[in-house]
Structure formats: structure tokens, C-alpha cells
Amino acid sequence: MSFLHFLVRSAILGLFGALWLIAGVYLYLSPNLPDVETLRDVKLQTPMRVYTREGDLIGQFGEQKRSPLPYDEIPDQFVKALLAAEDDSFFQHRGIDIMGLARAVSELVLTGQKGSGGSTLTMQVARNYFLSLERTFMRKFNEILLAIEIERALDKTEIFELYFNRVFLGHRAYGFEAAAQVYYGKGIAELSLAQHAMLAGIPKAPSRNNPVSGPEAGRERRNWIAGRMLELGYITREAYQQVLTEPVTAELHGAQISFAAHYAAEMTRQAMLDRYGMGAYNDGYHVYTTISSELQQLAKEALINGLLTYDRRHGYRGPEQRWPIKEGDATDPIARWGDKLAKIPVIAGQQPAVVTDILEDRVSLLLSDGSSDELLWENGMSEARPYITENSRGQPPEAPADLFQPGDLIRLVRNEQQLWQLAQVPAAQGALVSLNPDNGAIISVVGGMGFELSKFNRATQAMRQPGSNFKPFLYAAALEAGFTAASIINDAPVVMEDRSLEDIWRPENDGGVFHGPTRLRWALTKSRNLVSIRLLQQLGTGELIRAIDRYGFDTADMSPDLSLALGTHAMSPLEVATGYAMLANGGFRVEPYLIDRVENLDRQAIYQARPLTVCRDCDEKPVTGGAQELSMEEILAADNDRDEAMPAAPRVMEERANFIINSILQDVITRGTGRRALVLERKDVAGKTGTTNGPMDAWFSGYNRDVVTTTWVGFDNYTPLGRREFGGTAALPIWIDYMRTALENSPDQQRPLPPGVVNVRIDPDTGMLAGSRQKNAIFEYFREENVPRQGTDGAEAGGSQGTGDLVRDIF
Known part of the structure; x- marks a missing residue:
């Protein structure tokens, strides 16, 4: 009895001691515990996603791959898999599992080592959100106390949701929805039971149990979880057996990008970084751009096809790299080539391959996936005349050995018969940018042959x-x-000796031919350089700079010399396209923009673009400032009437002058340097070619009332394109290829004649009014006050007070 009393007293004292210890630990730790209420407003690091205007994903940026889901969107089957793996009594306990903790303590006492730890999902939430991963008793006490506080503050579904979206699961995936995308390329709701079990097994050891880095360990853990689900009555035996037999099919998947629009996505990333700082990468923004999904893909294809066509005209430059077999090297060359080949990217659909053997009518190939294939002589090799200079090519090869040797890295594409065809990545580069001329929205933008090749x-x-x-x-x-x-x-x-040019300047027309007195319409249609220079000489460089500054060009570092007439001041294709947008929209200045709307993680709009927008029926009043940003209240109000919310674009070119210049640029298409565009069979397109000395740069900018597009072709290192390469041969075909589809839904309609413009007969040689009997007379547009007053036959064509007697052709 004395011994029994001793045991009872010892137990009571031990209980009181334990209670005092717990109370002491609580009093010591509780003042320093974080406020669990902050979990209600927790901000998960979620990447920024960039979309086209139709909602296609074109970019994802962020350090952590995460796609948070609310609890009601998490599949019940996965909830059960995770409970079976981590905490099957989660919905019953109050934050801590007494039996689990007792088991953990007994393992520590009996083995001297820390075992399972007895952590519940709630305790793991406490650790993941508030604590470090150090394995100490003090951290464990904090974890237990925080778990109890979390259970008081949040309900079970909120706690489960916090765990589901935060836990690290390998390969930069945070949260199970992101892991489903990374390992299977699908949302978690689309996965099988076996895949759910596989994901549920990762948290125990993310680096070892994930199905890509450790497929066997992952399979073992998956099967154990399926067994637990069977024990708990979550699944049937048939479902359990099916899990055991299902193969591991996981592989790494990138973001589920709808299509490649890397240049547009990168422009958006930079703009968001400028606007929101580093939070742009982690705050879960959804950014909707002005990019058209269809036209963006078309722009990329048109630019690539145009550069490939240019490249084929100038010959085959040979292997991209050479990895020769070294004498005395005992290593397997195939293995060495395969390792190098795995690091070579696919560019514009062109597959890299290594020549392994040269035969009489073919070459043997090693492909990047490790397989072997062949390239036949007639599939590109026989036509591969070697490049000598941009103006000359060598003789056609006579056999594959004239072109290649083992170890050569070459490029291939599939032809219509699905056989390999010899290709090469063009050395020339290009750009295409397309805008909505009424508000400056960037419809499509391609900044080069391939983002994989160059991010510039x-x-x-x-x-x-x-x-x-x-x-x-x-x-x-x-x-x-x-x-x-x-x-x-x-x-x-x-x-002329121009001080600003520091030399004697002798500009010439293309071809070195001079045509004497020339009307301005014909001079621009045929792109006469000397007329342009003399025109600027009469106009004055100061007057030109003031005008183009009004048109929207940056004139800060523009040199006031006569070479401006020939386009010597460097500009980006986007700047040129913006200027042409002003010509296309009737003379209104717009500003290019790419981001239309930004939504936060909760899909609430926090930014809405308010671009300067052409309003032809509005009173023409000068507008200060530019595009504007809306507040949340203004966004909601603007949703009711977007048109009224847009600031009116200011007119910067007189309407009648704009009409006349547009009519001249239509002549460029019908009778001038842009005649190739007649293939579009439209009467409303206008544009202008551009070619610089060398030729070094080839341009075409053109438009109708709905779409304006600029294309450019050139070399990054400023080498010449070739003496037979011009804007009309290198850049215009790209523009045509793109605009053929871009204009499909745009009606072909002529501009109405604005008030104050007349169309009268003139003498084409003198520019004066034609006599009534002159047979070679042509019609020309004039502003009323600028109509010539005297015909060639001496007849009076109109009085000084007006133009009422003029012959008009208004349509």
C-alpha cells in the first residue's frame, strides 16, 4: 500500500509538474507567437500570367510555380489521398494529434532518434507559414501552440486550403495544382487516382519522392498511400489494384503556354516590373494584353517565312558548327555529339542534327532525341549553292561530301512528304509590329527570327x-x-557642302538617273531622293522637325540637316508604325500600348488602360497628357460605357493634308515601289517602301483604316543585304503575307472626300490647271486655297475669290 501511495503521489506530482511545465512554456512562448489572423490575408507567391486579348496564355513569370485553388475546387479524391498520406484524423482533431505526438515521443525514447514527428496538417501549416524548418524542441513547442491558435481562428477547409497551396513539391512547384501542371501538364482535377496518390506522397521528401527525380521512390510511396486509402475505406480494392498497375508517366512540363509570343510577353514583363516592382513576379497578377492570338501567330510565321525566302536567295553558309572526330580520341563520338546536341535549341521549327556518316546520295544523322535518320541528296543538298558574298553564290555541289563531314551540326525541317529537308537559320534578322490605328493597341509584335536565338x-x-x-x-x-x-x-x-554633315554631299536617286521637273505626287510614288532633298531645302529643316514632333516622333536628338529627307535619323519599327498609324487614322496622334487590363490574384481588375482614341465626331480640342489609368471606381463606371471613358486623341495633321498624302501612298501601291501589294486585290491599302544605303535596311509600312503594319529586314551587324535587295523585295512580301489575313474582316472602302478638298484636271508636266482641250490632263486633289489659278492654254480657271468654276470630281 505504501508503494501504491508512492506511485499515486508521484503520478499526481508528475501531472502537476507537466502542467506547470506546459503553462511555463506557454507563458514564455505565447507573447512571441505571430498573429494567426494574418493567415486570412496571406499573400502566396504566385507568378504573373500574361494573356492575349482572347485569353490565351503567352507568358508566365515568377520564382515559384504556383496556381492557388480554393477548397471547393480541390477534387475530393485528392483530399482523401492527402489525408491518408499525412493526417487521416485532420477533420476530427483540434490542431494536434495526441496519439501521434505520443508515438513520436516513444520513438524518440526507444530509439534515441526523431521519427515521424507526429505533425498534423495544421502543425505543418504553422511551420510552413510562420516557422523555420530547424528540428528543435523549441520550434516544435511553437508549432503545437500555433496549431491550436490556428484551429481557433480558421475552419478546417481554410486550413486545408492553406496547406494545399503552400507546400513545396519539387522542381520549383509550390502547391499541388502547380505540381500537377509541372509533372503531368494537367490540372489536378484531370488526374487519375494513381497520380493523386503520387502527388500526395511528395511532401514527405520532395526531392526524393517526386515522380521525375525519384520515380521508384515515388511509386513506392504512391502504393503505400493507396493501401492506406483502402484501409480507411476511401477506395475499393479494384481501385487499389489499378493504382498498383498504373505506370509512372510523369515528366517535366513548362507553363501551359497556348503559343509562343515571347517578344510580346517579355515587353509585358518589363512594363509590369516598371509599374509594380518585384511584386510583379509574386503577387499573382493576370495581365491581359492587346495582342490578337490569331494575328500574333500569323506575324511570327510571316516574318520567319520572309527571312527564310531572303536567305535562300543568298546561298548555303554551311554547317552551323563543326565537331570533328579527333585522332586518338578513345571516347565514343556518337555519345559526345549527343551530349552537345541536347543543348542546341530548336529555332523557328528547325531541328538540329549531327552528320554521322557521308554516303553517295545521302548522309546519316543523329537527332537530338538520340535517334538516327537520313537526309537524302534531293532534299535540299543538291540545291545548296554555297554563299560567297551577299551578292554572289558558288556552283551547286556534286555530292554530299562537298557539303559535309562527320561531326557537322546542321538544321532540318520536315517537307510535305514528312522527309527531312536541309535548312539553315537565316543570318538576317527582321521585325514586324502591327497596331490598331484608332487607339495604338499593339495587335502583334515579333522582334526577330526567334526568341531562342536572340532575346533582343x-x-x-x-x-x-x-x-x-x-x-x-x-x-x-x-x-x-x-x-x-x-x-x-x-x-x-x-x-552641297553641309556643315552638319561635315563633308561634300552628293545624294543620288536609285539607279543614278535624274528625271527633271517632277510633281510631288510622282516623286513620292517613285521615291525620288533628289526631289525630297530639294523639297526639304525649300520647306526648311526646322519646319519639318516641328511638324514631325507634332506627329508624335521623338525629335530631341534629331540633327537639323537635309539628310533627314532620306530618313537618316534612326528609329525603331514601333516608332515608325506609330507614325503611320497617324496617317491611317486621319491625322490623330495615338500612343502604342500593350497592356489592356491587369487583374489581381482574386481576379479583380486593378488597372484598365485608357488609350488616346480617335473620335471623329468629337469637337477637335487639344488634349494635354496622354493615355490614362483608371481607379477601381472608374473601372467599374467605365465598364458601362467604354467609349465615353476613353480620352480623345488630338488631331495633329490637318484633315485635308492627311487625305491627300493618303491618296499619294495609295499610288505607291498601284503605280510605285509597293506594286507587289496589288496581289491583295484591295483599293484601300496605302504604304511606302524604304531602303537605306548598302542596301542595309529594308522597310515597308502600310495600312488601311483598321490595321497598320511595319516590317523591317536587316543584319544586326549592319552588313549589306545585297545589291538586289530593297524594301519591295525583302520587307514588303512579309507585310503582304501578314496583311492578307489581317485585313480579311476589314471592309475595302475608300475614304470620303473631306470638306475643302477639290479634284481638278491639271497638266501633268507643269502641275498647272489643264486647258479645256488638253488631252493628257489628269485629275489631282487640292486644298481649295492651294488650287493653281492658270491653265496651260491661258484660260482662266477660277477667280481669286473662290473655286466655284472648278471642275470637281467628288466621290
Whole structure:
């Protein structure tokens, strides 16, 4: 009895001691515990996602791959798999599992080592959100106390949701929805029971149990979890057996990008970083751009096809790299080549391959996936005339050995018969940018042959001389200053000593031919350099710079010399396209923009673009400032009437001058340097080619009322394109290929004649009004106050007070 009393007293004292110890630990730790209420407003690091205007994903940026889901979107089957793996009594306990903790303590006492730890899901939430991963008793006490506090503050589904979306699961995947995308390329709701069990087994050892890095360990853990689910009555035996037999099919998947639009996505990333700082990467923004899914893909294809076509005209440059077999090297060359080949990216659909053997009518190949194949002589090799210079090619090869040797890295594409065809990545580069001329929205943008090849965005970053592509702005400024489309300028040699050019300057027309007195319409249609220079000489460089500054160009570092007439001031394709948007929309200045709307993690709009928008029926009043940003309240109000919410674009070119310059640029298509565009069979397109000395840069910018597009082709290192390469041969075909589809839904309609513009008969040689009996007379547009007053036959064509007697052709 004495011994029994001793045991009872000892137990009571031990209980009180334990209670005092727990109370002491609680009093010591509780003041320093974080506020669990912050979990209600926890901000998970979630990557930024970038979409087209149709909602197709084109980019994802962020350090952590995460796709948070609310509890009601988590499949019940996965909930049970995770409970079986981690905490099957989760919905019954109050934050801690007494039996689990007792088991953990007994393992520590009996083995001297820490075992399972007895952590519940709630305790893991406490650790993941508030504590470090150090394995100490103090951290464990904090974890237990926090778990109890979390259970008081949140309900079970909220706690489960916090765990589901936060836990690390290997390969930068945080949360199970992100892990489903990373390992299976699907949402978690689309996965099988075996795949759910596989994911549920990862948290125990993310690096070892994930199905890519450790498929066997992952399979073992998966099968154990399925067994637990069977024991708990979550699944049937048939379902359990099916899990055991299902193979591990996981592999790494990137973000589920709908299609490649890397340059547009990168522009958006930079703009978001400028706007929101580093939070852009982690705050879960959904960014909707102005990019058209269909036209963006088309723009990429058109640019690549155009560069490939240009490249084929100039010959085959040989293998991309050479990895020869070294004498005395005992290593297997196939294995060495395979290792190197695995690091070579696919560029514009062109597959890399290594030549392993040379035969009489074919070569043997090693492909990047480790397989072998063949390239037949007739599939590109027989036509591979070697590149010598941009202006010359060598003789066609006579056998494969003339082209290749073992170890050569080459490029291949599939032909219509699905056989390999010899290809090469073009050395020339290009850009395409397309805008909505009424508000500056960027419809599509491609900054080069491939983002894999170069991340330099030539559409926005390449500053190149536009050449004759700039001339329409000179002629528009002249029209506004009082010149007419019929003004006569002498197309004759110019030799001048210009201080700003620091040399004697002798500009020439293409071909070195001079045509004498020339009407401005014909000079721009045929892109006469000497007329443009003499026109600028009469207009004045200061007047031109003031005009193009008004048109929206950056003139801060523009040199005021006569070479401006030939487009020597470097500009980006985006800047050029923006200028042409002003020509296309009737003379209103717009600003290019890419981000239309930004939503936060909860899909609430936090930014809505308010671009300067053409409003032809509005009173023409000057507008200060540019595009605007809406507050949340303004966004909601603007949703009711978007049109009224947009600030009106200011008119920067007189309407009548704009009409006349547009009619001249339509002549460029029908009778001038842009005649290739007649293949579109449209009457409403207008545009201008551009070619710089060398030729070094080839341009075409063109438009109708709904779409404006600029294309550019050139070399990054400023080498010449070739003496037979011009804007009309290198850049215009790309524009045509793109605009053929871009204009499909745009009606072919002519602009109405604005008030104050007349169409009268003139003498094409003098630009004066034609006599009533003159047979070679042509019609020309004039602003009423600029109509010539005297015909060639001496007859009075109109009085000084007006133009009432003029012959008009208004349509």
C-alpha cells in the first residue's frame, strides 16, 4: 500500500509538474507567437500570367510555380489521398494529434532518434507559414501552440486550403495544382487516382519522392498511400489494384503556354516590373494584353517565312558548327555529339542534327532525341549553292561530301512528304509590329527570327535608319505648309557642302538617273531622293522637325540637316508604325500600348488602360497628357460605357493634308515601289517602301483604316543585304503575307472626300490647271486655297475669290 501511495503521489506530482511545465512554456512562448489572423490575408507567391486579348496564355513569370485553388475546387479524391498520406484524423482533431505526438515521443525514447514527428496538417501549416524548418524542441513547442491558435481562428477547409497551396513539391512547384501542371501538364482535377496518390506522397521528401527525380521512390510511396486509402475505406480494392498497375508517366512540363509570343510577353514583363516592382513576379497578377492570338501567330510565321525566302536567295553558309572526330580520341563520338546536341535549341521549327556518316546520295544523322535518320541528296543538298558574298553564290555541289563531314551540326525541317529537308537559320534578322490605328493597341509584335536565338527585340529596341519609309512625313509637312501634290520640284543632281554633315554631299536617286521637273505626287510614288532633298531645302529643316514632333516622333536628338529627307535619323519599327498609324487614322496622334487590363490574384481588375482614341465626331480640342489609368471606381463606371471613358486623341495633321498624302501612298501601291501589294486585290491599302544605303535596311509600312503594319529586314551587324535587295523585295512580301489575313474582316472602302478638298484636271508636266482641250490632263486633289489659278492654254480657271468654276470630281 505504501508503494501504491508512492506511485499515486508521484503520478499526481508528475501531472502537476507537466502542467506547470506546459503553462511555463506557454507563458514564455505565447507573447512571441505571430498573429494567426494574418493567415486570412496571406499573400502566396504566385507568378504573373500574361494573356492575349482572347485569353490565351503567352507568358508566365515568377520564382515559384504556383496556381492557388480554393477548397471547393480541390477534387475530393485528392483530399482523401492527402489525408491518408499525412493526417487521416485532420477533420476530427483540434490542431494536434495526441496519439501521434505520443508515438513520436516513444520513438524518440526507444530509439534515441526523431521519427515521424507526429505533425498534423495544421502543425505543418504553422511551420510552413510562420516557422523555420530547424528540428528543435523549441520550434516544435511553437508549432503545437500555433496549431491550436490556428484551429481557433480558421475552419478546417481554410486550413486545408492553406496547406494545399503552400507546400513545396519539387522542381520549383509550390502547391499541388502547380505540381500537377509541372509533372503531368494537367490540372489536378484531370488526374487519375494513381497520380493523386503520387502527388500526395511528395511532401514527405520532395526531392526524393517526386515522380521525375525519384520515380521508384515515388511509386513506392504512391502504393503505400493507396493501401492506406483502402484501409480507411476511401477506395475499393479494384481501385487499389489499378493504382498498383498504373505506370509512372510523369515528366517535366513548362507553363501551359497556348503559343509562343515571347517578344510580346517579355515587353509585358518589363512594363509590369516598371509599374509594380518585384511584386510583379509574386503577387499573382493576370495581365491581359492587346495582342490578337490569331494575328500574333500569323506575324511570327510571316516574318520567319520572309527571312527564310531572303536567305535562300543568298546561298548555303554551311554547317552551323563543326565537331570533328579527333585522332586518338578513345571516347565514343556518337555519345559526345549527343551530349552537345541536347543543348542546341530548336529555332523557328528547325531541328538540329549531327552528320554521322557521308554516303553517295545521302548522309546519316543523329537527332537530338538520340535517334538516327537520313537526309537524302534531293532534299535540299543538291540545291545548296554555297554563299560567297551577299551578292554572289558558288556552283551547286556534286555530292554530299562537298557539303559535309562527320561531326557537322546542321538544321532540318520536315517537307510535305514528312522527309527531312536541309535548312539553315537565316543570318538576317527582321521585325514586324502591327497596331490598331484608332487607339495604338499593339495587335502583334515579333522582334526577330526567334526568341531562342536572340532575346533582343528589334521591333522596339533596334534603332535603324528608315530611309524612304520616312518620306511620307516630309511630304505631309510640306502639304500642310502650302505645297501641293502637283508642286513641281526639279529632280536634278545636288552637290552641297553641309556643315552638319561635315563633308561634300552628293545624294543620288536609285539607279543614278535624274528625271527633271517632277510633281510631288510622282516623286513620292517613285521615291525620288533628289526631289525630297530639294523639297526639304525649300520647306526648311526646322519646319519639318516641328511638324514631325507634332506627329508624335521623338525629335530631341534629331540633327537639323537635309539628310533627314532620306530618313537618316534612326528609329525603331514601333516608332515608325506609330507614325503611320497617324496617317491611317486621319491625322490623330495615338500612343502604342500593350497592356489592356491587369487583374489581381482574386481576379479583380486593378488597372484598365485608357488609350488616346480617335473620335471623329468629337469637337477637335487639344488634349494635354496622354493615355490614362483608371481607379477601381472608374473601372467599374467605365465598364458601362467604354467609349465615353476613353480620352480623345488630338488631331495633329490637318484633315485635308492627311487625305491627300493618303491618296499619294495609295499610288505607291498601284503605280510605285509597293506594286507587289496589288496581289491583295484591295483599293484601300496605302504604304511606302524604304531602303537605306548598302542596301542595309529594308522597310515597308502600310495600312488601311483598321490595321497598320511595319516590317523591317536587316543584319544586326549592319552588313549589306545585297545589291538586289530593297524594301519591295525583302520587307514588303512579309507585310503582304501578314496583311492578307489581317485585313480579311476589314471592309475595302475608300475614304470620303473631306470638306475643302477639290479634284481638278491639271497638266501633268507643269502641275498647272489643264486647258479645256488638253488631252493628257489628269485629275489631282487640292486644298481649295492651294488650287493653281492658270491653265496651260491661258484660260482662266477660277477667280481669286473662290473655286466655284472648278471642275470637281467628288466621290
